[in-house]
Amino acid sequence: MRKSVAGELVGVELPVERGCPFAPPAEYERLREQAPISKVRLVSGAEAWWVSGHEEGRAILADRRFSSDRRKDGFPIFNVDAATLQQLRSQAPLMIGMDGAEHSAARRPVIGEFTVKRLAALRPRIQDIVDRFIDDMLATDQRPVDLVQALSLPVPSLVICELLGVPYTDHDFFQSRTAVAVRRTSSPQERQRAFAELRAYLDDLITRKESEPGDDLFGRQIARQRQEGTLDHAGLVSMAFLLLTAGHETTANMISLGVVGLLNHPEQLALIKADPGRTPMAVEELLRYFSITDTVTSRVATEDVRIGGANIKAGEGVIVSSLSANRDPAVFKNPAELDVERGARHHLAFGFGPHQCLGQNLARTELQIVFDTLFRRIPTLRLAVPVEDLPFKTDAVIYGADELPVTW
Numbered sequence: 001m002r003k004s005v006a007g008e009l010v011g012v013e014l015p016v017e018r019g020c021p022f023a024p025p026a027e028y029e030r031l032r033e034q035a036p037i038s039k040v041r042l043v044s045g046a047e048a049w050w051v052s053g054h055e056e057g058r059a060i061l062a063d064r065r066f067s068s069d070r071r072k073d074g075f076p077i078f079n080v081d082a083a084t085l086q087q088l089r090s091q092a093p094l095m096i097g098m099d100g101a102e103h104s105a106a107r108r109p110v111i112g113e114f115t116v117k118r119l120a121a122l123r124p125r126i127q128d129i130v131d132r133f134i135d136d137m138l139a140t141d142q143r144p145v146d147l148v149q150a151l152s153l154p155v156p157s158l159v160i161c162e163l164l165g166v167p168y169t170d171h172d173f174f175q176s177r178t179a180v181a182v183r184r185t186s187s188p189q190e191r192q193r194a195f196a197e198l199r200a201y202l203d204d205l206i207t208r209k210e211s212e213p214g215d216d217l218f219g220r221q222i223a224r225q226r227q228e229g230t231l232d233h234a235g236l237v238s239m240a241f242l243l244l245t246a247g248h249e250t251t252a253n254m255i256s257l258g259v260v261g262l263l264n265h266p267e268q269l270a271l272i273k274a275d276p277g278r279t280p281m282a283v284e285e286l287l288r289y290f291s292i293t294d295t296v297t298s299r300v301a302t303e304d305v306r307i308g309g310a311n312i313k314a315g316e317g318v319i320v321s322s323l324s325a326n327r328d329p330a331v332f333k334n335p336a337e338l339d340v341e342r343g344a345r346h347h348l349a350f351g352f353g354p355h356q357c358l359g360q361n362l363a364r365t366e367l368q369i370v371f372d373t374l375f376r377r378i379p380t381l382r383l384a385v386p387v388e389d390l391p392f393k394t395d396a397v398i399y400g401a402d403e404l405p406v407t408w
């Protein structure tokens with residue numbers, strides 16, 4: 001295979017849709033074979049660096065000379081129209097778009113909410129939530145059931161309610177709005193309205209918690225800020241909104257795809273049914289295999305950097321493709337195979353470095369509980385349509401399935 005000099009424009013225009021739900025687009029392979037870092041053109045016409053190599057991707061995500069600030073010129077935002085881009089650039093950044101000390105100051109106070117101890121305390125609540133939705137599935141005599149509506153969307157929505165301390169009486173409102181906000185069939189106006197209503201709701205929730213802080217994430221943040229004399233209402237609302245937007249659609253799509261991936265590989269499913277002790281490793285493998293947030297890990301260089309044979313100049317955009325890095329044969333043997341016994345924990349599906357997913361252990365816990373419980377309680381679960389007929393969101397920023405008809 002011809003090795004090109006990194007920096008040559010290789011004639012691939014991004015984004016490229018995933019044709020097959022289980023494999024990256026063919027162009028990804030071609031790019032990686034040419035060089036671990038290559039120059040590509042975005043649909044906007046701008047150029048950016050495309051990072052295919054696992055080693056190079058990790059190095060860039062850990063390197064503070066690459067910024068996450070979406071407002072900086074050269075930041076490679078794509079898949080959005082000009083008006084959305086303008087709006088993104090004019091908004092105050094959330095933690096995910098901050099750098100350096102500002103980022104650490106926003107992230108440090110909430111790290112404690114995602115420790116092993118806190119998650120162990122949440123586990124029984126997550127189990128209850130999952131069991132309740134599976135009870136409803138089993139109680140219905142109408143089949144097939146759409147797993148996206150019956151389980152994948154409501155579980156993470158209610159887990160976030162638990163995390164944020166949303167009162168039980170508001171759960172239905174919260175769940176119906178989050179469903180509209182992430183549904184691809186919603187019009188842009190419906191989505192925008194749903195997000196605006198959720199933001200207004202979170203604003204009001206935090207106001208209520210400020211007068212009566214409870215023993216939950218925001219109760220603790222408010223108490224700490226009061227002690228330090230730094231009560232920051234807008235900052236807390238933004239934090240709540242980020243946890244909701246970062247944690248809902250991602251986990252929902254991983255539930256759906258994980259189920260499809262396991263049903264499509266019955267020998268792998270049999271391994272975890274035989275020994276649920278294998279489920280945590282299976283979750284890591286499914287995260288690697290689907291890499292649903294492929295290009296979320298984008299950056300812009302703030303200095304000239306030479307890496308992986310590429311001379312990246314200050315102001316140039318860099319896209320670390322987690323889907324490509326997670327299929328790098330130098331790191332994962334037979335990367336195209338789904339192998340739940342692989343031990344894939346060093347995948348980049350949660351990113352790497354200072355912005356590595358804050359909610360990763362929560363997502364892992366949810367996925368483990370869902371897969372274990374679903375296949376234990378409905379052992380004959382199967383797809384109600386051929387896998388080729390599933391409406392995968394191949395062109396979306398977060399990869400997933402809109403509908404997943406299942407039966408048993």
Ligand code: HEM
Nearest residue numbers: 095096246247250251254297349350351355357358359363
């Ligand atoms: C399977 C589910 C999930 C996936 C695949 C995922 C993926 C990611 C990735 C790739 C990043 C890094 C972005 C970057 O480097 O620019 C990230 C960051 C983040 N995620 Fe997740 N995520 C998931 C679930 C969650 C959950 C459940 C929560 C919280 C409830 C969450 C909260 C966050 C936050 C707050 C950040 C920003 C961290 C920072 O900037 O320091 N995520 N996620």
